[in-house]
Amino acid sequence: MTPIHVVGIGLDGLAGLGTKVQAIIETATLLVGSDRHLQLIPQGETPRLSLGDLNATLKAIQAHLATTPDPQVVILTSGDPLFYGLGRWLLEVFTPEQLTFHPHLSAVQLAFSRLKLPWQDAVIYSAHGRDLAGLVPLLQRGVEKIAIYTDGEANIAAISRLYQALRLPVSYCAWVCQALGSQDEVILPWDLAQPVMEPPPLHPLNLVVLLRQPQRLPLREQPVLGLGDDQFFAFGDRPSLMTKREVRVLALAELALTSSIETVWDVGAGTGSVAVEMARLAPQATIYAIEKTAIGFQLIERNRKAFGLTNLIPIQGAAPQRLSGLPQPDRVFIGGSGAQLLANLDYCWSHLKAGGRVVLAIATLEHQGQVLQWCQTHQISPQVLHVQLSRSVPLGQGHRLHPLNPVTLITLSQG
Known part of the structure; x- marks a missing residue:
């Protein structure tokens, strides 16, 4: 048995996990995750390690593996850990033989399911911890379906401002998909063309989905020279x-x-x-x-x-x-x-x-x-x-x- 299990978990907590994964969590010798993820697991006797500084976390996990008989570390992550998740970093610091991944439904899967849209042709872009520069060529190419992982700065307001600044001959329907899989789940339709300074109050865990629309020319007075x-x-x-x-x-x-x-x-x-x-x-x-x-x-x-x-x-x-x-x-x-x-x-x-x-x-x-x-x-x-x-x-x-x-x-x- 591999000593480290990386478990994807949704906002519904243990109830959204299979019995096999629940059993792995119950028999863990160390439970690792962000404060939000750890709160999804009922308090028990298993030692817990809050996932803060990655280097400090790594040293603590390595020490646990070296000093614990038959260690079983469970690391909790959001959704699919190998999809814009912690899995990539873990594979850099541990060998594949030490790791077993248990993916959960990703926010992208949940979002397209809620919108009832096939998503095999969607392009996924993560602006979480990044800027929106990589979104520019996708919009310029008129990609039909785009899912965007957001954060506090790269939010729907910033996406709207970018779209408006590009002045593209293509329009999109947009949705802000919030707290997917929880009781607080909300799907908010959004008009990318509307003037916006700040977004309305949103759940911090949200994903933006764009769907290209048949082109309709905007109605406005035309300049004599230099049409948009x-x-x-x-x-x-x-x-x-x-x-x-x-x-x-x-x-x-x-x-x-x-x-x-x-x-x-x-x-x-x-x-x-x-x-x-x-x-x-x-x-x-x-x-x-x-x-x-x-x-x-x-x-x-x-x-x-x-x-x-x-x-x-x-x-x-x-x-x-x-x-x-x-x-x-x-x-x-x-x-x-x-x-x-x-x-x-x-x-x-x-x-x-x-x-x-x-x-x-x-x-x-x-x-x-x-x-x-x-x-x-x-x-x-x-x-x-x-x-x-x-x-x-x-x-x-x-x-x-x-x-x-x-x-x-x-x-x-x-x-």
């Missing part, structure tokens, strides 16, 4: 895959739209965010948004309708073939082309009106090098603007800068 990223319908599995607001504004400045232009091509239009901005800024012009994917084409059409733009024409198909037959452009924006980048650049440049402009948004060093080599071959002097921006996001009681992906804008002008 959350104002566009976006890819459900990649909501951040669009030309970001700050880069979009710079690209529009490089395009130098005027009241005299008639035709603009947006090649590799994605969600159509740049095309929408151009159509709003140049209502006299016709904007052709060319996108090869069916889902991208549908998103452009949804965004066109959302803004009521009759001068924006989505076109599904691969460039440069799909560009054939379109009116000669005054301006071209190339935001996505993949392997067809140089072929698209060749076609757009050769069909550009005199005095026109081509602006490319380049994400990789390889494509940047290809375009600059193309410019050298064609004896064209490009204007290169490297864009590396960061947005502020909450971090504890302060803020930090979270970088956006760097982009290089290359502008080519005729005449």
Whole structure:
């Protein structure tokens, strides 16, 4: 028999444990746990050790093992000790042969059971004793289900402030699941978009669950230039895959739209965010948004309708073939082309009106090098603007800068 048993226990105490585990606790020679866990076990003759300083606790357990005949140490933990629990530390200081684990239902299991949601596809993030920085990429990817272990600082209010600061084109239902498995259990629905300074009184043991919702664009007055990223319908599995607001504004400045232009091509239009901005800024012009994917084409059409733009024409198909037959452009924006980048650049440049402009948004060093080599071959002097921006996001009681992906804008002008 292994000398150390690590027992996961819920807020219902002994009543929630099986008879085998109860027998192990009854025959223990030393009972170890936090004050909260020890209070769940009726007082008896078994010596108790409060789990405070881990190094002091380790020395006390080692001394007990060395001096007690047939020792049986029981260490009480929350839920599953090998799931964001004490088990990881115990495996660092004891050998696997010394340990036996008896997991209980975790807070995540209980939370999804109460919400009646399958959770095999959920992502679990622990902000307990950590900050919320690791939650940022999960929200940016639009992960469908997220369970977040919280603490006093990384609480629902902090999660709400982070979500609002990111300005993402994705919305979530949220629940604060408190004191799960006890008589004090409460499931509190929460609106992440609501202004909040401090959360309402909550049980200190709580878990936050987020469930992504079908996208609905927020209703608010629109600026003339620089629409928020959350104002566009976006890819459900990649909501951040669009030309970001700050880069979009710079690209529009490089395009130098005027009241005299008639035709603009947006090649590799994605969600159509740049095309929408151009159509709003140049209502006299016709904007052709060319996108090869069916889902991208549908998103452009949804965004066109959302803004009521009759001068924006989505076109599904691969460039440069799909560009054939379109009116000669005054301006071209190339935001996505993949392997067809140089072929698209060749076609757009050769069909550009005199005095026109081509602006490319380049994400990789390889494509940047290809375009600059193309410019050298064609004896064209490009204007290169490297864009590396960061947005502020909450971090504890302060803020930090979270970088956006760097982009290089290359502008080519005729005449």
